[in-house]
Amino acid sequence: MQGRHFLHIPGPSPIPDRILRAIAMPIIDHRSAEFGALGKEVLEGSKAVFKTSQPVVIYPSSGTGAWEAAITNTLSPGDTVLMAETGHFATLWKQIATRFGITVEFIPGDWRHGADPVAIEARLAEDKAHAIKAVMVVHNETSTGATSRVAEIRKAIDAAGHPALFMVDTISSLASVDYRHDEWQVDVTVSGSQKGLMLPPGLSFNAISEKALAASKTNKLPRSYWDWQEMVKINASGFFPYTPATNLLYGLKEALAMLQEEGLDNVFTRHQRLAAACRAAVKAWGLEVLCQNPDEYSPVLTAVLMPPSHDADRFRKIALEKYNISLGSGLGKVAGKVFRIGHLGECNELSLLGALSGVELGLSAAGVPHRSGGVAAAMASFEGQDKANETAVAAVA
Numbered sequence: 001m002q003g004r005h006f007l008h009i010p011g012p013s014p015i016p017d018r019i020l021r022a023i024a025m026p027i028i029d030h031r032s033a034e035f036g037a038l039g040k041e042v043l044e045g046s047k048a049v050f051k052t053s054q055p056v057v058i059y060p061s062s063g064t065g066a067w068e069a070a071i072t073n074t075l076s077p078g079d080t081v082l083m084a085e086t087g088h089f090a091t092l093w094k095q096i097a098t099r100f101g102i103t104v105e106f107i108p109g110d111w112r113h114g115a116d117p118v119a120i121e122a123r124l125a126e127d128k129a130h131a132i133k134a135v136m137v138v139h140n141e142t143s144t145g146a147t148s149r150v151a152e153i154r155k156a157i158d159a160a161g162h163p164a165l166f167m168v169d170t171i172s173s174l175a176s177v178d179y180r181h182d183e184w185q186v187d188v189t190v191s192g193s194q195k196g197l198m199l200p201p202g203l204s205f206n207a208i209s210e211k212a213l214a215a216s217k218t219n220k221l222p223r224s225y226w227d228w229q230e231m232v233k234i235n236a237s238g239f240f241p242y243t244p245a246t247n248l249l250y251g252l253k254e255a256l257a258m259l260q261e262e263g264l265d266n267v268f269t270r271h272q273r274l275a276a277a278c279r280a281a282v283k284a285w286g287l288e289v290l291c292q293n294p295d296e297y298s299p300v301l302t303a304v305l306m307p308p309s310h311d312a313d314r315f316r317k318i319a320l321e322k323y324n325i326s327l328g329s330g331l332g333k334v335a336g337k338v339f340r341i342g343h344l345g346e347c348n349e350l351s352l353l354g355a356l357s358g359v360e361l362g363l364s365a366a367g368v369p370h371r372s373g374g375v376a377a378a379m380a381s382f383e384g385q386d387k388a389n390e391t392a393v394a395a396v397a
């Protein structure tokens, strides 16, 4: 097809040219002093994105590996953990824990909301014997477009006076949504490279608190490749216990520089701005956003419900074939019922408007009932947001 492909799935996200160029460099000896300097720089630099001063380890793996690492380094067979059924990814993380012999109490959810801090506090308050060893939540549920309120969940754990470890999956939120590993006293933050960090898939992360590192000295689940102790020890000099993904680390160095140049707060504001315009388009089409709580609307992606008896995958196929745009599929329970528009990472007003044009044209081509004017509504949203910002600045001056 002519022209560029519009990749608007909620990750992997498009890779900026700067990062592609940084990756396309000759490989170096991963035992050399040159590598040690690179390793130190990216291991240290990553901490700013997690907002932590504690160790961050980087695995050459997809995010699933970092999920497994969080579990195997902290828990023991027979332990109980508390999780919230926010959607497909929470369900997959639960499945991994279950395979390792962990009992998961899964607070049921309707896949239209984030994790409920009130329900978490109530369950922890009941657990007087402290049988629950960890609370594990997905920050941005990529299958539904609902972002859990991690700061409030921290408060809920504290209000219950419960000592459970707190583990958070930020695979699709890191570097797109405000996140504070230290301030929110998260014990293990899990993340991945292919979303807000604008890198190819292939790197995953664990940010680790002192409490989690201490748990890893006595927990009973076996691990080797994922072992933190070995990793943290060798990382101190910038090296890895095995062959690292050297060229992806060149890319990470560039991504961290880009995020620092833009400023993390500006990155977060840009994501919110794009998400608000996307929701304005969905509303104008007369379609429904899957997430039902405005406080939990995802800045990263918008999942859109199809009108009854219209198949989301058929619509996505037509949009791809006619307009060269990839939209995210519905996953698990909502397969065929929703499509997802990614607006993360290397995305700006015009790339989003292009994608929304593709959606609007695709809806017509697929005969999906909708009103026109979604793209115009997104443009009006940008203009409205600009006016509101100008008024706010004027009020301060």
Ligand SMILES: Cc1ncc(COP(=O)(O)O)c(C=O)c1O
Residues within 6 Å of the ligand: 011, 062, 063, 064, 065, 089, 138, 140, 141, 142, 169, 170, 171, 172, 192, 201
């Ligand atoms: C929230 C979330 N958690 C976990 C994963 C799994 O990560 P990976 O596919 O990189 O193994 C994903 C992937 O999209 C995700 O969005």
